[in-house]
Amino acid sequence: MKLKPEDxxxxxxxxxxxxxxxxxxxRVKITVHMxxxxxxxxxxxxxxxxxxxxxxxxxxxxxxxxxxxxGLCSHEPMATVELxxxxxxxxxxxxxxxxxxIFDEHVMGGQIVKEFALAIGSERIS
Amino acid sequence: xxxxxxxxxxIAENSVNAGATRVDIRIVEDAPGDRLCVEIRDNGxxxxxxxxxxxxxxxxxxxxxxxxxxxxxxxxxxxxEGGGKLVIDSDPEEGTCIVATFMLSHPDRKPMGDVDGxxxxxxxxxxxxxxxxxxxxxxx
Numbered sequence: 001m002k003l004k005p006e007d008x009x010x011x012x013x014x015x016x017x018x019x020x021x022x023x024x025x026x027r028v029k030i031t032v033h034m035x036x037x038x039x040x041x042x043x044x045x046x047x048x049x050x051x052x053x054x055x056x057x058x059x060x061x062x063x064x065x066x067x068x069x070x071g072l073c074s075h076e077p078m079a080t081v082e083l084x085x086x087x088x089x090x091x092x093x094x095x096x097x098x099x100x101x102i103f104d105e106h107v108m109g110g111q112i113v114k115e116f117a118l119a120i121g122s123e124r125i126s
Numbered sequence: 127x128x129x130x131x132x133x134x135x136x137i138a139e140n141s142v143n144a145g146a147t148r149v150d151i152r153i154v155e156d157a158p159g160d161r162l163c164v165e166i167r168d169n170g171x172x173x174x175x176x177x178x179x180x181x182x183x184x185x186x187x188x189x190x191x192x193x194x195x196x197x198x199x200x201x202x203x204x205x206x207e208g209g210g211k212l213v214i215d216s217d218p219e220e221g222t223c224i225v226a227t228f229m230l231s232h233p234d235r236k237p238m239g240d241v242d243g244x245x246x247x248x249x250x251x252x253x254x255x256x257x258x259x260x261x262x263x264x265x266x
Contacts (some may be wrong), residue, residue, distance in 0.1 A: 041134070
């Protein structure tokens with residue numbers, strides 16, 4: 001397969017964006033749960049959506065990473081948002097629309113989106 | 127899983143959890159041989175032969191507190207349904223290599239999906255790990 005000059009430009013632009021995202025540090029950590037259950041439930045779209053918002057806002061103080069199954073497979077896709085010096089908040093049953101609100105209100109605005117957060121009593125003891 | 131790139135993401139996340147510092151992804155689309163080969167090789171902690179045999183059992187996992195491990199069995203099932211098979215090679219000293227093959231023309235073979243996007247996500251979310259991706263197409 002041969003690469004054309006425009007392919008190289010596209011790869012260069014993409015890698016530049018990737019490098020900026022890889023260097024994110026500091027104020028907020030977003031963890032998308034990427035166990036088999038999460039991936040099968042749409043976690044890649046959730047991660048992709050968070051990345052899109054980070055790129056759009058050009059935020060450089062956000063760390064984004066993944067973790068394994070959190071043991072609440074029926075509530076996937078899930079993500080945890082942790083602001084510096086504040087307790088982590090686990091969001092469940094996510095969609096791309098929910099991610100938009102969580103990003104605007106919690107990640108950028110510092111206000112927890114309570115209606116999407118894991119509520120007391122939603123975990124079942126089996 | 128809707129496509130092969132999602133399986134690939136799942137297996138690569140296993141590599142991350144196995145402590146790999148390097149993950150090599152290689153895809154070979156062999157049209158003359160009607161074969162698609164997806165290989166994920168890591169330098170993580172690997173498995174001994176007993177664990178390797180159990181890795182295809184969906185009711186086995188090495189993760190503490192868990193009872194099922196579906197990632198590898200689901201990829202093995204996808205490969206079988208697509209006219210291929212899954213082979214695991216692992217060594218506790220060297221890491222793990224998982225190769226899933228498919229018949230390229232099989233009607234039940236899952237689509238490739240967004241492999242580029244998947245590799246990019248892995249690179250962004252695990253900057254401490256070196257991911258490489260090689261794609262080869264052999265045309266008729």
